[in-house]
Amino acid sequence: MDLQGILTIDVFGLVLFAVIVHLVRIQKLHVGYGILWLATTTAVMLIVSIPPLLHGITRAVGALFPASALSLLAFWFIFAILIFFSVKLTEISSRQTRLLQALALKELDARETAADGLAVPGADVDSGQT
Amino acid sequence: MKRALVIVPAYNEAGSIGEVLAQIREAIPGVDRLVVNDGSVDGTGPLVTSLGERCLDIACNIGYGPALQTGLWYALRRGYDVAVFLDADGQHDPEDVPRLIAALDEWDCDMVIGSRYAGGRPYTGPFARRVGQQVFSWLTQAAMGRRIYDTTSGLKAVRASAFRLLVEGTYMDFHTEVLIELSMRGYDVRELPISMHERKHGQSMHSWKSLFEYPLKTMFLTLVAAVNVLLPRKS
Numbered sequence: 001m002d003l004q005g006i007l008t009i010d011v012f013g014l015v016l017f018a019v020i021v022h023l024v025r026i027q028k029l030h031v032g033y034g035i036l037w038l039a040t041t042t043a044v045m046l047i048v049s050i051p052p053l054l055h056g057i058t059r060a061v062g063a064l065f066p067a068s069a070l071s072l073l074a075f076w077f078i079f080a081i082l083i084f085f086s087v088k089l090t091e092i093s094s095r096q097t098r099l100l101q102a103l104a105l106k107e108l109d110a111r112e113t114a115a116d117g118l119a120v121p122g123a124d125v126d127s128g129q130t
Numbered sequence: 131m132k133r134a135l136v137i138v139p140a141y142n143e144a145g146s147i148g149e150v151l152a153q154i155r156e157a158i159p160g161v162d163r164l165v166v167n168d169g170s171v172d173g174t175g176p177l178v179t180s181l182g183e184r185c186l187d188i189a190c191n192i193g194y195g196p197a198l199q200t201g202l203w204y205a206l207r208r209g210y211d212v213a214v215f216l217d218a219d220g221q222h223d224p225e226d227v228p229r230l231i232a233a234l235d236e237w238d239c240d241m242v243i244g245s246r247y248a249g250g251r252p253y254t255g256p257f258a259r260r261v262g263q264q265v266f267s268w269l270t271q272a273a274m275g276r277r278i279y280d281t282t283s284g285l286k287a288v289r290a291s292a293f294r295l296l297v298e299g300t301y302m303d304f305h306t307e308v309l310i311e312l313s314m315r316g317y318d319v320r321e322l323p324i325s326m327h328e329r330k331h332g333q334s335m336h337s338w339k340s341l342f343e344y345p346l347k348t349m350f351l352t353l354v355a356a357v358n359v360l361l362p363r364k365s
Contacts, residue, residue, distance in 0.1 A: 097192045101200040104166075104188045108204070112184075 001066060006049055013045040040077065047073075132211040134231055134287075136161055137201035139194060140218035141168045144177050147218050151183055154216070157224035164204055165218070168197040174218075195301040206293045213293065215304070217284040226324045230287035239318035240292045243278065243309075244285030248323040251279070258341055266306045266348065273356065274313035278321055281306045285324060292317055300354065302347050311355035 020037050023029035029037075047054055047070070054066050063069040136154055140147050147165065154163055164184050167175040169191035178185040186200055198215055205213040212231055216222050226244050233242045247253055247267075253260040263282065271277040282305050288296065292312060301308050309319050 097196050100188050100190065100192055101196065101203065104186045104200055105203060105207070108184070108186050 001048060001051070001054065009048045010045050013041045016041050132231065132235075133209070134161055134212040134214060134227075135201075135205045135208070135210040136163045136214045136216055136224075136227060137166060137198065137205070138163065138216050138218045139166045139168055139197040139201065140170060140174050140178070141191060141194075141197075142170045142172045142174060143218040144170070144172045144174045146220040147174055147178060148181060150216070150218055150220050150224075151178070151181060153220075154224040154227070158227055161227070162210070164201055166197045166201045168192060168194070194303050198304055199297045199301070202288075202293050202297045206290075206297060209290075211290050212287055213290075214287045215284060221326045222285045223325065223327065226285065226322075227287070229324075230285070230322055233320065233322045234287050234289055237318070237320050239320045240289045241309075241312060241317065241319045242287045243280060243283050243319065243321045244287075244324035245278075245280035245283055245321035246324065246326050247279035248321040249279070251323070262345055265345070269306060269352065270309055270313075273310045273352075274319070276313070276319075278306075278309055278319065280321060281309060283324075299358075300351065302351055303344075306348050307351035307355045310352050311359060314356060314359040 017038065020029065020034050020041070024031055024034040047057060054069070057073070058064075058066045058069040061069050061072050063072060136158070138147070138150065138154075143150075151163060151165070154161065162184070164186060165174075165178045166186045166188065167178060168188050175185055175187045186204060188197065188200060192200075201215075202213055212234060214227050214230060216224065216227065222244065230242045230244055233239075247263070253263045255263075263280070266281040267277055267279050270281060282303070286304070295312070295315065295317075296304075296308065299308070299311065312319050
């Protein structure tokens with residue numbers, strides 16, 4: 001890759017760096033995700049800026065051209081990040097279900113307690129809903 | 131005398147829930163009833179409450195399996211000995227509930243399924259559903275060593291010994307995946323012949339999408355359940 005290409009990618013990377021820091025600062029991006037994207041941006045900038053590293057990776061993945069190697073790396077990264085986000089979505093969805101279940105149980109407990117004027121039997125049994 | 135709780139999961143069943151609850155009261159006087167209103171938007175929850183029935187109102191729809199699990203949490207917390215699932219669409223006959231509970235004792239088992247097809251009665255419904263029923267039934271034969279003919283029945287009686295396992299697992303509809311996991315863990319699952327009525331109100335939760343989604347998800351969850359049993363996770 002020529003110097004102009006390296007500079008373009010590095011400048012783009014620095015802008016992205018600033019955007020990520022800003023997003024974390026205004027609490028639009030979680031710190032953990034911010035670090036993930038900063039690490040990714042840094043990795044891309046390093047790979048592109050150090051020609052022996054880029055050529056080494058190109059040989060290691062069996063690609064003929066550095067651009068092909070970068071495309072392959074990008075594909076793997078996108079695949080991995082999609083699985084990661086699927087896991088996160090599932091976690092959030094499961095938490096939401098548990099919260100809804102717990103809320104429904106607590107509401108019924110409260111209604112029955114109010115109706116009976118008594119403590120609800122068994123309401124202290126661990127429901128695993130926390 | 132065993133303390134039994136009839137759990138009725140309901141999603142947009144305002145048209146039938148009143149009649150179903152009246153039938154339960156008539157068929158099994160004195161039995162505790164719990165409607166799990168799974169985020170209905172047709173007034174099912176207020177209707178049930180206005181009838182003086184116990185209603186667990188889930189704020190938005192979380193699905194059939196998790197709704198049943200919420201009902202089971204309630205049964206577990208209140209120390210019930212038996213929970214019976216009965217659908218809110220009016221297809222099940224509450225007269226069968228005492229038979230299911232009695233069968234739990236008679237066979238000393240952990241779950242009794244109210245079965246439309248027990249003993250080889252022919253499968254009914256559209257072709258794809260019949261094929262699916264057959265395939266899942268064979269699957270239970272292969273995995274459990276005992277064939278369950280009606281894997282999709284919503285009428286089930288469960289003994290308290292299985293509550294904890296059932297509330298903590300990942301299940302979609304409490305069908306094949308539950309039956310196989312229970313059986314692989316040493317619980318005894320049996321079938322009792324019942325008859326079912328046609329749905330009079332509302333719509334089935336199964337749509338054309340279920341034709342593909344249901345078998346794939348059920349197969350996958352069954353595989354996950356089997357792996358869970360074979361490779362228990364460290365707690």
